[in-house]
Amino acid sequence: MPKQTKESKTAEMASDKEQSPPILENLEENLKQIQSKLGNSPDLIIRNYESLDHVNHAAAVYINGLIDMERVEDYITHALSLDSLQEKAESVATVLERFSFAKGKALSIGKEKIVEDQNSLLEGLLSGDTMILFQGLTKAISVSTSGGEGRAVTEATTQVNIRGPKDSFTESLGTNLSLVRKRIKNPNLWIETLTIGAVTKTDVSIVHIHGLANEAMLQEFRKKLSEIHVDSILESGYIEQLIEENKYSPFPTIFNTERPDSVAGNLLEGRIALFVDGTPFVLIAPATFFMFFHTVEDYYQRYDVSSLIRILRFMCLLISLFGPAIFVAALNFHQEMIPTPLLINLASQREGVPFPVVIEVLLLEVTFEIIREAGIRMPSPIGQTVSIIGGLVLGQAAVQAGIVSPAMVIVVSLTGISSFATPAFNMALSVRLLRFVITFVSAYMGLYGIAITGLILIAHLCSLRSLGVPYMSPVAPFAAGDQKDIFLRTPLHFMKIRRRLVNLKSSVPGTSAQLRKDNPHEN
């Protein structure tokens, strides 16, 4: 765990503490109360240790599965077991002496603290601490022994790349934070931890680089988080939806990633990251529209290749958004637009197709969505079967049966594949949704409808904001200096000035953030 973690409990928790009953002197009574509060759950382990005089009992309490067994064993043997006590029999005669001995021993483990009320005792237990209680004392030693079973750091599964680091976040907050800290070895990487969720008490960490992140933005972010009042936070998606500015927009205004290098890169651009315990997906705000079409690998590959690939991605966005719509519009409204040989070809394919073009599109699109949805939820071996059935059987057979025309299959598959070219899955989902809307409008109004919908979409996109940053920046509002890294990825040595809209403070990379700290009101 990084040592810099700032413990700042919410106000809600402080009020709990006041009502909390103190720890009793009677050890047995204490243990009983703990047991009853946890509903006699069998994973609560209590280990009693007798003292030399058979009076001053002590007990170690922990929850099985949340703790690192090795550390607990090690600690208990040293601090409490009879053997180790016998060696120093004279010095641990009284319970207080024994308490401070045990506390001293805890140093070898790591973090330790003293708790005096039952609520914080329970809270500690539930976050993986081991509690040492003594007969006759109203305080307990809480030793940080959290551990237990967790997934190892593995390769990213949703944001795969060819070149670049292969590690990805896990479900453990501590591991995730350390992965980022390993990348940014700078004391200005500041981490704040809060607890959100009345029932789940999920740890979340706000991470930013002090001096790079905009202070006002950070304040706003903290405020939004503190306004969350829900029972549970099971994934960062909960928080994303709760703090989004435009909750009814189809577009995501908060970015998420499971790649530590992506988080590091965004932090260095002055953005704020939010780590949520229990999920590998880290939120990043403020997010702009174009972020969703960039990948970290753009910066790892050469600039020319990356630029080309970026252009390709934006092309794919247009195809996946407008592809079927333009096809429907051209075939139903603007037949004169199609070159004659192609029109004859299309017309001959459509001979005998019993449906209007728009029904044909919807038929195939819906089929495609079904195959995709089924394929995602299936275990991977069956998933392949689904795609084979979907692709071969449905596609081929539908054409041969004359239900759909072959050109339509091409259009829909191209659209489908294009939608996978968007690196951010949540953006691809939004586009997928809007595609249907645009197809409907184009079936009703042709290219004119596409233009109108396009205008509305652009107007909507320009109205969005993420933590106060215009969503379409730096294109709208236009910032000439920031164009180097939007549609193209210019060579790294061109990018000498930081993004303006996200970062208002220190604009020249290489100048230490620390220098600017002295004068935070600059700019």
Added chain:
Amino acid sequence: MRTKLIGLLTLYLGVSVLLTGCWNSRELNDLAIVSGIGMDKLDDEDGYRVTFQIINPTSSAPSTGASSSQPPVMVISSTDRTIFGALRKASRRMTRQLFFAHTQLMIVGEPLARSGINNLFDIFERSHELRLNTTVLIAKNSDAASVLKLLTALETQPSTGLVKKTQNTSRVWGENRRIGVFEVINGITGEGDFTINGIQIIGSAEEGKKKSSLEQTEAPAGSIMSGLGVFKNGKLISWLNGPESRGTQWLLDKLEETSVNIDSLDRNKDISVNVFYSKTSVKVDLQEGKPVFHIHIREEGSINEAGSFVDLSKEEELEKLKKELAEQTASEVKMALKAAQEKRSDIFNFGNELKRTHPELWKTVKKDWNSVFAEGELDLQVDAYIRGTGMRLKPYFPVEKRE
């Protein structure tokens, strides 16, 4: 904010419904794509017989669609005083609505052409479907309908085939040029007269309608581009053929590429020159009331074939050939001008040229330009260059064998 957005959205959608232009949705299966229109004169009454060549999609595309034994096009005719009336009347015989945005060809039968075509083209400018770049052809010695009924080998679509034929021969042979509706309208409205390409049926027109005619290596019927029809006051008066026709393209600066045979030392016309560049500049002025046409042609070519020995490595030999080429060109140009002057028909845009450069002089001759034109004199200068001799210099047959 949100109410504003919703308000705007409603406004946009409301406006969009009110402002829609050509937005009627038509399925492809409900359209009969017309590839060619034929116009013919009715024998005994006023009005036209309009023939539509309609693409039959089922048998037109090579794709996996249901292939049928039907021909790639079907042809129907209907008669009316107006073209639009005729096409609407055609609905009585058609299962689908005629669709004209892909009409590439308009053929006018010779009888109709002879009685005048000036008022045929209004619908092309007025309709949003018909295109102004539709190729116009005159069916020489026949009616337009029989040309539209012919099937073509290689090209599935006969109309596409005819358009391609026009383009192809314009590009490499140069007796014709692509003439579209727009150019015809310009010819009708401009000073002087104009020409339109002719197409002639060869073989049996009756056989050419049948699909079986395509199942032979030598089709029993076909069509051939044949010369230029000269239109005076919107009426076809004569045909220009062969060298006259090519000379016309030269004078109009429409020649792209052609092949000219020139004389060698001992035999006539046995050296073939591929003229791949030709530029004509025209100046017209009046001298003592007579027009003088200053024509300067600059052409470049390469020797592509030599039928008898000629030593192309020698400068003087090439010089001779250059002179020959220039003479040959000049003779064709003169033939074209002579033919036009005989008919008193200015098909070379000389009138327009004079009007443009000397408007005050034009006014003096405007009234009887046709007769003035017929007396015009030619001041022709041809600069011919031979830029290449192909992949060898001397022909393989030796000098001795010349005797």
